[in-house]
Amino acid sequence: MSMIEVKGLVKSFGDLEVLKGIDQNVDEGEVLCIVGPSGSGKSTMLRCINRLEEPTGGEIYIDGELITEKNLDRIRTKMGMVFQQFNLFPHMSVLDNLTCGPINVKKENKADAEKKALDLLARVGLADKADQFPRNLSGGQQQRVAIARALAMDPEVMLFDEPTSALDPEMVGEVLDVMKTLAREGMTMVVVTHEMGFAKEVADKVIFMDGGYIVEQGTPEEVLSNPQMDRTKDFLSKVLV
């Protein structure tokens, strides 16, 4: 069974139709990369999956369960979200950023949550930063904390919304490395990205979006190395220099 099932997803902002009917499945353990030009609807699609945007039409199933207004908070605990701008909580230490979800939402006890948080920080290479505040970390470090914060909820799916787009170039690698490890460990991931190298190396499936549609989809080789559609070729010729 698919971990994520998107059926006939439509999203409009006023008169502007951003998604014009998207159907897509993501299987357990699969890594899906979404590429495409700005304004193609790729971030909107990702944000619709965990309802940061309310879909105008269509259905989304997570682990076989239809998302509704009622079960939304519970289903969101199964989905970790990583944002372009990190969105760490600036008034909390790194450790508290990681434990506030588990303690307050999942009612885990403090000691267990902290132990798990320290393990996760070690996994993203930031064990020594637990007591720091987000403002004292570099962009790459902040994004790694944000990934650890999402993982602290023990999600079944991780959603990444252009996780390296706000980073200085020399910090992109450290974040991608964490994501590669996660993919290798079998995490189900949906990644909106401009990093074609990452998509080629890690993705099981790539979709190219433009104008609110999925223009082309397939393996990374099919879509990125041997695209069939003119629109895909045109886009890739501009980003793959």
Next chain:
Amino acid sequence: MGVYLKGFLIACKGIPTTVWVSIVAIVLGAALGLLLALRSQTRSKVLRVIAKLYVDVVRGTPMLVQALIMAYGVPQLLQSMGSDFKWANLVIPAVIVCGLNSAAYLSEVIRSGIQAVDKGQMEAARSLGMSRGMAMRLIIIPQAIRIILPAFANEFVTLIKETSVLGYVGVVEILRRGQLWNASSFETFPAYIGVALAYMLLTIPLSKAINGYERKRARKEAAA
């Protein structure tokens, strides 16, 4: 010189009442102001209209008029309707009016503080599975408080000064002490200078503390 000192000391006897009324009023105002600010964020149109109307009425009328209505008008109205209602102590309506007043101002301050928190904070909190209320409580409001603290303290300074109108509804605070002494001694100038100094004793250290906090925060943000 002795007469000025006496005027000052007599005015100072009103300080506990003024401070006490101001503190209770600001706490009341902060609690009610927060409720009003959260109301103005809700989707319910009725609640939003009520919150807006309340703010408009309070901000559009002098506090002295509100105090007179609350202290003398309301009991008279209730009595004419057959009740034997009477304020046990005129400080009670005075504190209520001050609280309602600062609530109207603070609700705007709190609302702007909440809106100043980055939108991504709510999204990050919700994506961890927090309800809207929990996200407000744990993530948004703690950050908003830091933003509005100086404006909040300024409102407290304003409130301290505004409690001077409460002498007219029977509260013996700083100004009333001075007026009473003036009436018996006819030392008008020393009496009111003493009153002014007693207010300054409260407001100036507070203003200095606010400025200090703002400078410290500006330095901290520049360093980050």
